[in-house]
Each structure stands twice: as C-alpha cells, then as structure tokens.
Amino acid sequence: MIKDKVVIITGASSGIGEASAKLLANKGAKVVLGARREQQLTQLVDEIQKAGGQAVYQVMDVVNPSDNAQIVKLAKETFGRVDVIFLNAGIMPTSPLSALKTDEWHQTVDINIKGVLNGIAAVLPTFISQKSGHAIATSSVAGLKAYPGGAIYGGTKWFVRDFMEVLRMESAQEGTNIRTATIYPAAINTELLNRISDRNAAEAMTKLYERYGISPDRVANVVAFAIDQPEDTNVNEFTIGPTTQP
Ligand code: NDP
Numbered sequence: 001m002i003k004d005k006v007v008i009i010t011g012a013s014s015g016i017g018e019a020s021a022k023l024l025a026n027k028g029a030k031v032v033l034g035a036r037r038e039q040q041l042t043q044l045v046d047e048i049q050k051a052g053g054q055a056v057y058q059v060m061d062v063v064n065p066s067d068n069a070q071i072v073k074l075a076k077e078t079f080g081r082v083d084v085i086f087l088n089a090g091i092m093p094t095s096p097l098s099a100l101k102t103d104e105w106h107q108t109v110d111i112n113i114k115g116v117l118n119g120i121a122a123v124l125p126t127f128i129s130q131k132s133g134h135a136i137a138t139s140s141v142a143g144l145k146a147y148p149g150g151a152i153y154g155g156t157k158w159f160v161r162d163f164m165e166v167l168r169m170e171s172a173q174e175g176t177n178i179r180t181a182t183i184y185p186a187a188i189n190t191e192l193l194n195r196i197s198d199r200n201a202a203e204a205m206t207k208l209y210e211r212y213g214i215s216p217d218r219v220a221n222v223v224a225f226a227i228d229q230p231e232d233t234n235v236n237e238f239t240i241g242p243t244t245q246p
Contacts, residue, residue: 186241
C-alpha cells in the first residue's frame with residue numbers, strides 16, 4: 001500500500017523524480033523531496049500541498065554524505081519514519097572517450113554512483129531498526145547494454161544494478177525485511193539531455209528522444225507499482241521504455 005508511506009525521493013526537482021513525487025503524493029504518500037534547485041522544489045511542494053498532499057523538501061547534493069543524512073533526519077522528524085527511498089538523482093553527459101571530458105566522467109561517477117552509496121548509507125540503519133524499508137533506484141537501459149558515448153554513464157548504471165541486487169540478496173539473507181527495486185528506463189522526456197556538452201552526442205540524443213521519448217509519468221507508474229505490492233513481494237527489476245523504441 002502506498003497510502004501514508006513516507007517516501008524520500010532524490011532528484012525530485014524535475015523529470016522522473018518530480019512525476020513520481022506527484023503521483024505518490026496523490027496516492028496518499030508523504031513525500032520528502034531532495035535536489036539542488038530550490039525554486040523547483042518549492043514549487044513542487046506547493047503544488048502537492050494545494051492538491052491536498054503532504055510534502056516537504058530539502059536542498060541537497062547527493063554527492064555530500066551529510067546532505068543525505070539530513071534528508072533522512074528531515075523525513076523522520078516530520079513524518080516519524082522512512083518507508084521508501086527512491087535513489088533517482090542522476091546525470092547523463094554522454095560523450096566519446098576520445099573527447100576526454102574527464103571532469104564530466106568524475107562528476108558522473110560522483111553523482112550516479114556515490115549518490116546512491118550515500119543515500120543507502122544514510123537510510124540503512126533506519127530500515128534495519130524499523131525492520132522494514134524499501135530502496136528503489138533508477139538505473140537505465142544503458143546499465144544493461146553498452147553503446148558508444150555511454151562508457152561512463154552506462155558504467156555507473158551497471159554499478160547501480162549490481163549494488164541493488166547485492167543489497168536485495170544480503171537483506172534477504174540477514175532477514176532485515178528490506179525490499180529493493182531497480183528501474184531501467186529507456187528514452188523518457190525529461191531535462192536529462194540538457195547537460196550533454198558534447199555537440200554530436202547532444203544532437204544524436206535529441207533526435208532519438210524527439211522520435212521515441214515518452215512521459216516520465218510512465219516511470220512514476222512503475223515506482224508506484226513496486227511500492228504498492230504486499231510487503232512479502234519484491235519487484236526486483238523493471239525495464240520500461242517507449243513501445244516504438246528498438
Ligand atoms: P532530469 O534531469 O529531469 O532529473 C535529474 C534529477 O537529478 C534532477 O532533479 C536533478 O536536480 C537531480 N540531480 C542531479 N544531480 C544531483 C545532485 N548532485 N544532487 C541532487 N540531485 C541531483 O532527468 P531524469 O528525470 O530523466 O533523471 C532521473 C534519473 O533517471 C537519472 O538517474 C537518470 O540517469 C535516469 N534515467 C533517465 C532516462 C531518461 O531517458 N530520461 C533513461 C534512463 C535512466 P537538480 O539539478 O536540481 O539537483
């Protein structure tokens with residue numbers, strides 16, 4: 001059941017995170033929203049509250065462990081517990097390796113990998129002491145299949161896949177009652193392409209998304225589906241994309 005669950009969402013200021021925040025709040029979840037852009041978060045919280053939902057936000061950089069600890073604290077102080085963390089913040093500055101955009105390589109690893117590690121490190125003690133919790137992460141179809149330009153981005157998303165599967169296995173082994181779900185979206189129309197600095201990669205991606213991209217609401221439906229299952233049921237993985245995208 002989604003109603004009354006306390007759900008932390010990272011990367012909530014746009015795209016998949018924003019769509020998930022709206023849908024889950026609409027279904028009665030208490031959402032705790034994190035990202036770096038405060039204006040977008042304020043507007044989103046306002047919109048959810050006006051629609052009768054419950055939401056708070058915290059400006060956070062997932063790269064910073066203390067920001068992750070802070071959003072878990074905010075959730076517990078405001079709503080008393082944490083039922084779900086949706087580790088969704090991410091960037092996709094694709095480029096060929098030969099372009100040597102090494103600053104972007106490191107930034108992608110920091111946000112897409114360390115952001116997930118920091119989120120889990122911050123929430124795991126709470127999940128263990130509650131004897132329940134649900135960690136959901138946004139990987140990507142790029143974490144399932146390699147493609148030129150996606151060495152770093154795809155690599156970070158492969159990491160998310162492996163990490164979440166081990167979390168699931170260890171939680172089952174240790175009897176901590178923690179559920180996990182990893183989502184692999186294909187082309188979803190969000191702000192993700194805005195940060196591609198390589199001109200050729202940006203053009204190719206824009207063409208692909210213009211042709212195939214679907215609404216982030218579709219991914220939010222999957223997040224809601226995973227949360228809505230009975231506590232004894234784990235939706236391990238979910239691949240989702242446009243019907244028309246090969
Ligand atoms: P958006 O760019 O719309 O959303 C990305 C979100 O991540 C924003 O809210 C952004 O907020 C946040 N974010 C980025 N860096 C940080 C950071 N350091 N700390 C905190 N928040 C951060 O794109 P999407 O909604 O598409 O992306 C969400 C996830 O989905 C990503 O992990 C992405 O890799 C994944 N994905 C997306 C696909 C697509 O086609 N759109 C396909 C496959 C996977 P802010 O800038 O305010 O911090």
